[in-house]
Amino acid sequence: TSDFTGRTVLVTAAAQGIGRASAIAFAQAGALVYATDINEAALAALPVRENLVVETLDVRSEGAVRALVDRIGAVDVLFNCAGIVHAGDILAMKDEDLDVAIDINVKAMIQTIRAVLPAMIERRDGTILNMASVASSVKGVPNRFAYGVTKAAVIGLTKSVAADYVAYNIRCNAICPGTVESPSLQERMRAQGDLEQTRAVFISRQPIGRLGTPEEIADLAVYLAGATYTTGQAVAIDGGWTI
Numbered sequence: 001t002s003d004f005t006g007r008t009v010l011v012t013a014a015a016q017g018i019g020r021a022s023a024i025a026f027a028q029a030g031a032l033v034y035a036t037d038i039n040e041a042a043l044a045a046l047p048v049r050e051n052l053v054v055e056t057l058d059v060r061s062e063g064a065v066r067a068l069v070d071r072i073g074a075v076d077v078l079f080n081c082a083g084i085v086h087a088g089d090i091l092a093m094k095d096e097d098l099d100v101a102i103d104i105n106v107k108a109m110i111q112t113i114r115a116v117l118p119a120m121i122e123r124r125d126g127t128i129l130n131m132a133s134v135a136s137s138v139k140g141v142p143n144r145f146a147y148g149v150t151k152a153a154v155i156g157l158t159k160s161v162a163a164d165y166v167a168y169n170i171r172c173n174a175i176c177p178g179t180v181e182s183p184s185l186q187e188r189m190r191a192q193g194d195l196e197q198t199r200a201v202f203i204s205r206q207p208i209g210r211l212g213t214p215e216e217i218a219d220l221a222v223y224l225a226g227a228t229y230t231t232g233q234a235v236a237i238d239g240g241w242t243i
């Protein structure tokens, strides 16, 4: 179903990019949306309305996550969108980068899921979306070691949760985008030096011939949140990158 009236949705990393587009899409679908992020300034630029509430939240803080979930009450849809990209292969990667990637891309997701699950179990209803990537167990991507390791873990934790809670009418799916236009992608492209050339390289990975838009990924998030016969899946949305 695509009508989320009466439903509460919690989105992490909702200040920009895919999280922001998803918060807006769920609000347009009628849900009460809690759009959360650490970036207060960017959150303040969201089109806040009656059913789109912004909250500062660092997903690395289990205490803050629990406090927010306690305040919200039952969450019907959790969209774990927060994630961080580091460059480097296994030899170039800094250990600190791997620790940060594990904390944000994996442990934080586990914490938010743990925070919302008890109420979902009690009500025998709930759906969880986790942001992975095709750069994961789906596909090896050069120079993305910490990212690939942690996004593969996202798919693993998604399937585990799906298996454990399917009997409680709780579904858990992962979204695996290809290359999507977003503020952090812009930064990564600029960091490479020649912006136009790097952009062309990023585009050329997708046979469809362009980058994805945050809105396209948001549409999939809304679809999966209402896809009552789909659980435990890692759904690619990648412009044909993994054809």
Ligand code: NAD
Pocket: 012, 013, 014, 015, 016, 017, 018, 019, 036, 037, 038, 039, 042, 057, 058, 059, 060, 081, 082, 083, 084, 085, 104, 131, 132, 133, 134, 176, 177, 178, 179, 180, 181, 182, 183, 184, 185, 214
């Ligand atoms: P982005 O990277 O531009 O923005 C990320 C947001 O996360 C920012 O608003 C930032 O403030 C927030 N954030 C960072 N650390 C946080 C923390 N500790 N707590 C709460 N919020 C935090 O957005 P994006 O590129 O759309 O990426 C969103 C998700 O999609 C990430 O998980 C990313 O790995 C994934 N993804 C992106 C692409 C892409 O090409 N853009 C492709 C595949 C997967």
